[in-house]
Amino acid sequence: MDLKIFGPSGVPDNEFKKGLHTLLESEPAWNDLAQWFLTTESFEEDDEHSSRAMSATSLLPEQFFDCVYALRFILEAWQIHHLRLLDIQRDLFALGYDSDAIDRLGGLLQRIEPARGRVYASFIRSEHENAILPTLEDLDVVCDLRPIFEDYVFPAPVAAAGVDYKRIMGFSCIVLVELVTEDSEGRNHRLSFQMTEKALADLQSALGRAHDQLDILKASTRELFAKHD
Numbered sequence: 001m002d003l004k005i006f007g008p009s010g011v012p013d014n015e016f017k018k019g020l021h022t023l024l025e026s027e028p029a030w031n032d033l034a035q036w037f038l039t040t041e042s043f044e045e046d047d048e049h050s051s052r053a054m055s056a057t058s059l060l061p062e063q064f065f066d067c068v069y070a071l072r073f074i075l076e077a078w079q080i081h082h083l084r085l086l087d088i089q090r091d092l093f094a095l096g097y098d099s100d101a102i103d104r105l106g107g108l109l110q111r112i113e114p115a116r117g118r119v120y121a122s123f124i125r126s127e128h129e130n131a132i133l134p135t136l137e138d139l140d141v142v143c144d145l146r147p148i149f150e151d152y153v154f155p156a157p158v159a160a161a162g163v164d165y166k167r168i169m170g171f172s173c174i175v176l177v178e179l180v181t182e183d184s185e186g187r188n189h190r191l192s193f194q195m196t197e198k199a200l201a202d203l204q205s206a207l208g209r210a211h212d213q214l215d216i217l218k219a220s221t222r223e224l225f226a227k228h229d
Contacts, residue, residue, distance in 0.1 A: 003091045005077040012095065019070030020092070022063050024101050030108050032057040033067055037112040043072060043122040072119055074109065079120040085109060134181035134189055142176040144194075175200050 006012060012020075026033075057064060074088060085106055092102045129135070151165035175195045182188055195203065 003094060004081055004083055004087045005074060005091045007077075007081065016070060016073055017095075019066040019068075019073070020097070022066040023070045024097065024105065026059055026063060026067055027101075027104065029057045029059050029064075029067070032059075033071065034108060034111045036068075037071065037075075037115045037119070043068075043119055071109075071112065072123070075112065075116040075119040076123050078109075078113075079116045085113075130182075131184060134183045136179060137182045137188070138180035140178040140180075144174045144176055146172045146174045148172055173197050 003010060003012070059067065077083065078085075078088060088109065089102050089106050092105070093099060148169045148171060149165055150167040150169050151160075151163045153165065155165075173196075175197070177193055177195065179191045180188055181191070
């Protein structure tokens with residue numbers, strides 16, 4: 001069975017089937033979904049606009065993102081494979097979905113069709129931005145107050161006179177950081193490290209300088225950005 005929306009020899013994966021099932025069961029929320037696709041500037045799940053739109057619908061968060069995933073997939077395939085709406089509907093019929101429901105879904109797809117170019121642009125931009133190197137996905141920071149004892153826990157062969165490993169000399173503020181990255185194959189990698197307060201200040205300064213350089217880079221290439229937005 002040749003299904004055009006999945007490409008040559010392609011088949012629907014479980015995530016798409018789950019999303020499509022949720023979408024077909026969520027018809028009362030289709031107006032909200034259409035409005036979101038036609039007005040949002042970002043199609044990412046963690047976007048603030050997505051969160052506001054999600055809270056305004058009758059859908060649970062997981063249902064909202066399942067529906068968005070299915071519609072994004074269809075719009076991307078529509079653009080990539082130069083399909084007609086009829087091609088998409090025939091493929092969904094072939095997967096065994098109810099013909100009346102697919103007819104009604106065709107109306108929703110017609111409404112959001114103007115967004116398909118932006119949906120594809122978002123998809124291909126993400127593919128390029130996440131290529132080659134792992135991408136930062138999450139950041140956790142914990143502040144720790146660390147006691148400074150007079151001696152180490154592990155005993156020295158000959159203890160220094162007057163040194164007491166149980167005596168606290170003071171405290172030091174330490175920042176514990178964990179970075180979570182995701183590679184191009186979807187695998188997570190974690191990097192944990194600690195910083196002193198001075199090192200944190202140096203990092204903040206470096207990030208501020210990086211923002212300054214980024215602003216200069218964007219300003220110097222504004223015409224190029226405008227041409228490809």
